[in-house]
Amino acid sequence: MVNIKINGKDYSVAEGTTVLEAARSVGIDIPTLCYLKGVNEIGACRMCLVEVKGARALQAACVYPVSEGMEVMTNTPAVRNARKLNLELILSTHDRKCLTCVRNRNCELQALADNLGVTDIAYEGIRNEYDIDEISPSIVRDNNKCILCKRCVSTCKNVQTVAVIDAKNRGFNTEIGCAFDMPLAETPCVNCGQCITACPVGALREKSDIDRVWAALADPDKHVVVQTAPAVRAGLGEEFDMPIGTPVTGKMANALKQIGFDKVFDTDTGADLTIMEEGTEVIERIQNGGKLPVITSCSPGWVKFCEHNFPDFLDNLSSAKSPHEMFGAVLKTYYAQKQGIDPKNIVVVSIMPCTAKKFEAQRPELSNGDLQDVDIVLTTRELGRMIKQAGIDFKNIEDAPFDNPFGEATGAGVIFGATGGVMEAALRTVAEVLTGKSIENCDYTDVRGTDGIKRAEIKVGDLTLKAAVAHGLGNARKLLEAIREGKENYHFVEIMACPGGCVTGGGQPIRSAKERMDIDLKAERAKALYSEDINSQIRKSHENPVIKKLYDEFFEKPGSHKAHELLHTHYAKRENY
């Protein structure tokens, strides 16, 4: 610990921290804009300026380390004036169409202008006009709103090691973008959308498909069914100012019914189906000397990353489609037959915590004949907007169940939304199938938690199953390189593109850097899922009666010919540029 003075008061703060962190730890707020904990600490925006006794000029608190005897002032006239002036300069070139901006009322720039008391902008700066890049099915980039904080660049480059955006040109013409001004869609972008959740303003957003959903709902010839991914229930409440980590499963199902969907289903059912197919694949490859490790393929950001950067691992990927794609295929075959509906008239809408799912839904191989398995994907944020547009009082709405014939899902399906969840769900089934016994304790806590790479050895009968879990593509890269070099070997590996897994996916509610300084979103949202799991009547995918019925009536058994036709897919190497 070191002793410092902040605003004349003595404090003992942790050594090696910055002035920003130290001040925050004792409850003193310093404004920031470019700062994003653990991701972007570059002192660029000059919002966090403070006076440090003995220093020649004002210092950026986010990069200034504390030292013994240091005296810091965070609220002097010089500090306030400098912050405000810098903010006005940033605002002078900003496209200030706040009323119609997707980030209205959830914008860090707007909040700062309010907090610092900016009531007029003295400088009418020249604004460069930029074309909006909206070719990608997942992500829209609008540089007219960009404030050059580089939070997206750091996220893409350092966290995800995808590195398709960077600062280019110089001085007043500096802008964030891709090499040779390519649209994002022509680069090895994996559509994870972590840039969106890092952006403090409206320069990055998902490609909205809300209007397509409203149009389908208004079409009397269409039977519009919706399915919701596990992580959505852990985040949606935040769009309505509910505390982080509040599970809103029942409210969400009711809201979707009120919006007018013909049926409201749970992607957890698809997740249970994925476990049956993927688990069978794991068992077969272990028993028959197949390609190991089996690597999960539910995360479309990870799958595209693999196709670009690790094509030598494509045969390791499970051929099982992701849960919502499997479910889409079931809806347009089994369900259509059962209900006597022409599959051409079924519109499958997936509510996902994910922007990459929008890209995934368009992959030509994820189809049956000329019908895509899933027609439209909305993010959690888009669903929040639809609920608002429909005038639903979400906070006070009653709970409602999911619809039959897929009303039942398991705790295994629900934990898919957190890092380690797919692994744990699979282990619950694989262990019982391999040993032929019912296993009482099905909590595999070694694969839970927020460590970037988790490794575990699990006793399954005579076999010691070696498993690893990575989340965030930077961690995935490290793990795969270790496997490629033969330094580590596993039977089964789970990879999720987003740090934290789907609960902190690129389509989830956006929280400010200030909140993310104090709250570990991935841990808090995951709690909602694990609490739903522990309270579930059925916690193992193979015990789900809906799944049993589906195999009895339609697929026969996991890995059957029909299952392969409808529930499995393939991958191909993609060029980088």
Next chain:
Amino acid sequence: MSNQAKYVFKGTPEQEQELLKVIDKYKNTEGALIPILHEAQEIYGYLPLEVQKIVSENANIPLAEIYGVVTFYAQFSLVPKGEYSIAVCLGTACYVKGSGNILEKIKEKLGIDVGECSEDGKFSLDATRCIGACGLAPVMTVNDEVYGRLEVKDVDKILEKYM
């Protein structure tokens, strides 16, 4: 920068071999991107997508980062230099003596803008800061040849020498 598309890349396997040697030379050097780009530009004359891709793949540096560096520094060029590289000085002395009009005349005559190269690869055009020949203002250069005390009417005659 989208105007680069019109230049056809004419790199040879020999040039690529040379570039790979350069990249290999710097493989254990921290911060080697700028020296690699310098040498790459010496080999190819400019740094188009094809060249930046070779650097990216072999030096293991993201293309977006390379492009960021290339567009940051004025000495790197995304377009080829012509057989005759024309530079018009827009330093203060030349500018007040009318070099802006000289530049306009050249643009009109060659049909290219500043930073571009004519389609036949013959002429490229740059506008420069002060080149230190203020006594001769306004000044332009064609490769190493200096032309001073210019008037707009001189432009035709000068360019015709190279056509």
